[in-house]
Amino acid sequence: MNAIIFDLDGTLIDSAPDLRAAANAMLAEFGAPPLTLDEVRGFIGNGVPKLVERCLAARGIDPAVHLDAVARFSAHYDVAPAALTVLYPGARTALQVLARSHPLGLCTNKPEAPARKLLTHFGLETLFGAVIGGDSLPVRKPDPAPLIAARDALGAAAAVYVGDSEVDAETAQAAAMPFALFTGGYRKTPVSGIAHWRAFAAHDALPGLILRDAA
Numbered sequence: 001m002n003a004i005i006f007d008l009d010g011t012l013i014d015s016a017p018d019l020r021a022a023a024n025a026m027l028a029e030f031g032a033p034p035l036t037l038d039e040v041r042g043f044i045g046n047g048v049p050k051l052v053e054r055c056l057a058a059r060g061i062d063p064a065v066h067l068d069a070v071a072r073f074s075a076h077y078d079v080a081p082a083a084l085t086v087l088y089p090g091a092r093t094a095l096q097v098l099a100r101s102h103p104l105g106l107c108t109n110k111p112e113a114p115a116r117k118l119l120t121h122f123g124l125e126t127l128f129g130a131v132i133g134g135d136s137l138p139v140r141k142p143d144p145a146p147l148i149a150a151r152d153a154l155g156a157a158a159a160v161y162v163g164d165s166e167v168d169a170e171t172a173q174a175a176a177m178p179f180a181l182f183t184g185g186y187r188k189t190p191v192s193g194i195a196h197w198r199a200f201a202a203h204d205a206l207p208g209l210i211l212r213d214a215a
């Protein structure tokens, strides 16, 4: 049975407001002014260390404080990753429908602990047979290893990856998996500039999009 593996941020949840809150709390500790939601949204997708690096650069803070800044960011984010975060409309139903016929996995660059906390918060943890975070392996997306690890953990020979970003598309390509692109997430490139198998603008369309091949 083919597995369906999902990205998290910008694909199932709009987490940018909580990531922004943690980033701004961290920046305030360095005496720097806050970033806008659009700025922080543009920094998401390559994991926490990269997000923090981009925040520091945007505020002209010495990169030498990076390790300390990552720890400060995580201290803020990991206690309350779901305070301002919402599931995209239709995401829950789409997951429930797909889980009836396919093993589901999660492959995100968010660290595994807050990723699992978010799944539990939204009552989705039992739908996922595998969860791979940005710190689960020594490498993260766009390296294909985390995506392949999620597929293998599900015991599936093949899988589809569902994501929203350039990084997700690159990862799927490197893992030789078909990529379904959610066009309403955090991508910075036009849809035509992101390699994809199928694209969807609303989650209600996702089960039909994926299951039509299985019919």
Ligand SMILES: O=C(O)COP(=O)(O)O
Binding pocket: 007, 008, 009, 010, 044, 045, 046, 047, 048, 051, 107, 108, 109, 110, 111, 134, 165
């Ligand atoms: O960059 C992150 O921390 C998470 O991003 P992702 O869920 O889209 O992989």
